[in-house]
Amino acid sequence: MGNTSSMLTQYDIEEVQEHCNNTFSQQEIVSLYQRFCQLDRNSGGFISADEFLSVPEFAVNLLSQRLFRMVDGLNFKEFVAFLSAFSSRATLQHKVEFIFKVYDFDGNGKVAFSDLLDVLRDLTGQFISEQQRELVLTHVLEEAGYKKDSLLVLSDFTKILGNTGLKMEVEIPVD
Amino acid sequence: MVISQRNPLSSRTSKMNKLTTSSSELDLDRPNIEDYLPTDSIPQPHAKLRLRDLLDISPTLTEAAGAIVDDSFTRCFKSNPPEPWNWNIYLFPLWCLGVVVRYGILFPGRVLILTIGWIIFLSCYIPVHVLLKGHDKLRKRLERALVELICSFFVASWTGVVKYHGPRPCARPKQVFVANHTSMIDFIVLEQMTAFAVIMQKHPGWVGLLQSTILESVGCIWFNRSEAKDREIVARKLREHVEGTDNNPLLIFPEGTCVNNNYTVMFKKGAFELGATVCPIAIKYNKIFVDAFWNSRKQSFTTHLLQLMTSWAVVCDVWYLEPQNMKPGETAIEFAERVRGIISARAGLKMVPWDGYLKYSRPSPKHRESKQKSFAESVLRRLEEK
Numbered sequence: 001m002g003n004t005s006s007m008l009t010q011y012d013i014e015e016v017q018e019h020c021n022n023t024f025s026q027q028e029i030v031s032l033y034q035r036f037c038q039l040d041r042n043s044g045g046f047i048s049a050d051e052f053l054s055v056p057e058f059a060v061n062l063l064s065q066r067l068f069r070m071v072d073g074l075n076f077k078e079f080v081a082f083l084s085a086f087s088s089r090a091t092l093q094h095k096v097e098f099i100f101k102v103y104d105f106d107g108n109g110k111v112a113f114s115d116l117l118d119v120l121r122d123l124t125g126q127f128i129s130e131q132q133r134e135l136v137l138t139h140v141l142e143e144a145g146y147k148k149d150s151l152l153v154l155s156d157f158t159k160i161l162g163n164t165g166l167k168m169e170v171e172i173p174v175d
Numbered sequence: 176m177v178i179s180q181r182n183p184l185s186s187r188t189s190k191m192n193k194l195t196t197s198s199s200e201l202d203l204d205r206p207n208i209e210d211y212l213p214t215d216s217i218p219q220p221h222a223k224l225r226l227r228d229l230l231d232i233s234p235t236l237t238e239a240a241g242a243i244v245d246d247s248f249t250r251c252f253k254s255n256p257p258e259p260w261n262w263n264i265y266l267f268p269l270w271c272l273g274v275v276v277r278y279g280i281l282f283p284g285r286v287l288i289l290t291i292g293w294i295i296f297l298s299c300y301i302p303v304h305v306l307l308k309g310h311d312k313l314r315k316r317l318e319r320a321l322v323e324l325i326c327s328f329f330v331a332s333w334t335g336v337v338k339y340h341g342p343r344p345c346a347r348p349k350q351v352f353v354a355n356h357t358s359m360i361d362f363i364v365l366e367q368m369t370a371f372a373v374i375m376q377k378h379p380g381w382v383g384l385l386q387s388t389i390l391e392s393v394g395c396i397w398f399n400r401s402e403a404k405d406r407e408i409v410a411r412k413l414r415e416h417v418e419g420t421d422n423n424p425l426l427i428f429p430e431g432t433c434v435n436n437n438y439t440v441m442f443k444k445g446a447f448e449l450g451a452t453v454c455p456i457a458i459k460y461n462k463i464f465v466d467a468f469w470n471s472r473k474q475s476f477t478t479h480l481l482q483l484m485t486s487w488a489v490v491c492d493v494w495y496l497e498p499q500n501m502k503p504g505e506t507a508i509e510f511a512e513r514v515r516g517i518i519s520a521r522a523g524l525k526m527v528p529w530d531g532y533l534k535y536s537r538p539s540p541k542h543r544e545s546k547q548k549s550f551a552e553s554v555l556r557r558l559e560e561k
Contacts, residue, residue: 035244038253055249056533057242060542062550063235071243086240099232120229124554125547136558137229144226160227168233170240 008033016077023084023094028172032083036076046073062123066102086170093158095166100157110151113137224557247527251438252534254470257462273487282485285332292328296321304392318392319370319423325389326367329360333483337364341495344369344454348420350498353446354456355518356428357436358469359476360483361458364491371426372416374398374409382476394423410445417451426456429511432531435468436460439524440531442511447501454498455514457522461490472534494521 013026024032039047039055052068053059061067071082084090085098103111103119120133128136138148144160146152261270300321307314330337344352352371354361359382362373372394377383386395396416398409416422429442436459447453460467465486469479483489496517501510519526530538 032244038249039243052243053537055242055246056529056538057246057248058239060538060546061235061239061242062543062546063232063239067236067239083240083244086237086244095233099230099236102232102236103230116229119232123232123235123547124551125544127544127548127551128555132555136224136554139558140224140226140229146226157230160230164227166231166233168237168240170237170244173245 016080019077020081020084020087023087023089024080024172027174028087029080031172031174032080033076036079046075047071047079063102063119066105066119066122070101083170086168088169088171092162092166095168096158096161097154098168099161099166100154103157110153111157112151113141113148116141116152222557223560224554228557229554247438248529248533251434251440251527251529251531252470252472253435254466254468254473255435255437255462256466257464277485277487281334281487285334285484289328289332292325292332296325296328300389315392315421322370322389322393323367326363329363330367330489333360333486334488335364336488336490337367337493338491339368339493339495344371344424344495346422346424349417349450350424350452350454351417351446351449352424352426352454352456353429353442353514353518354426354458355436355439355522355524356430356433357458357460358433358467358479360467360469360480360489361428362426364458364493365426365456368493370423372396372423373426373428374413378476380477413445414449417449429515430531432534433469433471434531435466435470436462437524438527439515439519440527440529442515444507444511447510447514448507452498452500453510453514455496455518455521457494457496457518459492459522459524461492463490464488467491492522496521 008030013029016029017024017026036047037043039051041051042048049068049072052071053064058064071079074082085095100111101107103115105115105118116137117133120128120137121130124133141148141150146156261267300318303314303317303321307317354365362371362375365371366373370393373390374396375386375390375398377386377397377399386397394416396409396412399405413425413427416425427446429444429446430440431443432440434440465483465488467483467489469476474482499510499514499517501507505513515526518524
């Protein structure tokens, strides 16, 4: 998919749709493409840090740094695949996988205590001391049957997050 | 994620009072976003804290994804050109004929009108300015009339069809006019009816030249967005102007930047802290022939003007609304938001809780901090629950 053309062909749309496992309709993909082009102001084929951070709602988000590193340098097809976890057609497992990937920073399939601590630090900032954070995490981990040095894998996440349903949906505006 | 659905003035009054008492000196600082946006976007139930609650970051992720997919800030600055109508076999040649008429007949005609206007203006203005140096009152009156004249010529050069509603503004001390901002032509459209003194960003090029010569005579005030010290000086100049008896009425565009005439961004409180009556003006452009929004990121002012001059007409409505005073117990920010509501309602614009200056800079870390604070407090509180 060339980044010089501003029009998607039917082939392109179908390719993207396949890549994201049909979680988006063709109309939604066209809308997402318009949005992608709108954000990618210098038409580099990907959205740079500056362009993401120029969206104030994204810049003030507490997990923007982590998300940004996941979405940095993605071309349009990968961008749509990234967002597919937020589609109403995405499965619960898909959403759990996305959350797992946010925690699993180094991508080795295991979430350690330090990863959990990092995300909690992003969410609470200077308003909880580091010691308190560790205590809180240790406490809830032990209560759920894990130890402080346990390494959580995807199936653990599925077990913990899976049964009460996740509300993680975004509506793509379609003109 | 559409932020405009949230009520920007939900019960944060205690926070707002804290804000105004700490910044007692007059300044045109951008209002803090945290005063407008609710900070409890992460839901805080009261049950005991479990592992699941810490792992479930879905609300924050959803907000981020929502912002990636659509955000109200970018929408404010999106150009919405009018729909093309040249679709079929007889409309297309009509449109082509229209192009020929617009570029071949109207445009040269308009350039001619504008040139004549400038000649008349300069040949009257320069003598008046130079010769009547001693007779200030008369000189000011004549210069005012001449500025109104040249603005009328400008408006004629785009065949502006402007409908003014409401009582014509008069020059009284202790009053300030505020309007929503779509393009620099807002100023010209308003100026042709009444000579205002305006506060503007200093521009480079020929616009800057006009600013420093002719607009100086109507009493305009300049500022430079990028200079921080500038704000105090400007604030002082504003106060002096408003309190002076002989000055032209002051016009301020509190949004601070051009917005696309479908939305209004947050008003800066500077205009509302001067202790003067605020007279709101609402301007709405009809996009039927051309989109009057000046997208300063996409085109220079000259290109924008040329685009206007080669279109059929610029149609707009101007409403002079009822003057407002600060209510007792109202802060400047609340006053600004109230007036923004009045203007937006009249012109049919949607209000968004963003600061227009975010076009040029990043949001301050305070908003993230307040979100972190409320989440941290909730975690600690729930930890205590049994």
